[in-house]
Amino acid sequence: MAKCPYCNETITLDSTTKDSRDEIQKEVDGLIKKEVMYSCPHCDKVLGFAFFFGGLATGRP
Numbered sequence: 001m002a003k004c005p006y007c008n009e010t011i012t013l014d015s016t017t018k019d020s021r022d023e024i025q026k027e028v029d030g031l032i033k034k035e036v037m038y039s040c041p042h043c044d045k046v047l048g049f050a051f052f053f054g055g056l057a058t059g060r061p
């Protein structure tokens with residue numbers, strides 16, 4: 001289990017966890033080139049960014 005470096009609350013990327021309050025929030029933007037912003041569900045601090053290619057090319061939402 002990971003902890004937020006800002007507020008020390010427990011956070012997880014696992015969306016199947018029972019306690020969804022600890023799930024890192026992901027905001028996805030873009031149709032083909034997806035950009036994702038991860039933020040702490042407790043303090044709303046941005047934890048990082050990622051991008052991947054989705055849409056028609058991969059079938060990912």
Ligand SMILES: [Zn+2]
Pocket residue numbers: 004005006007008009040041042043044045
């Ligand atoms: Zn936090």
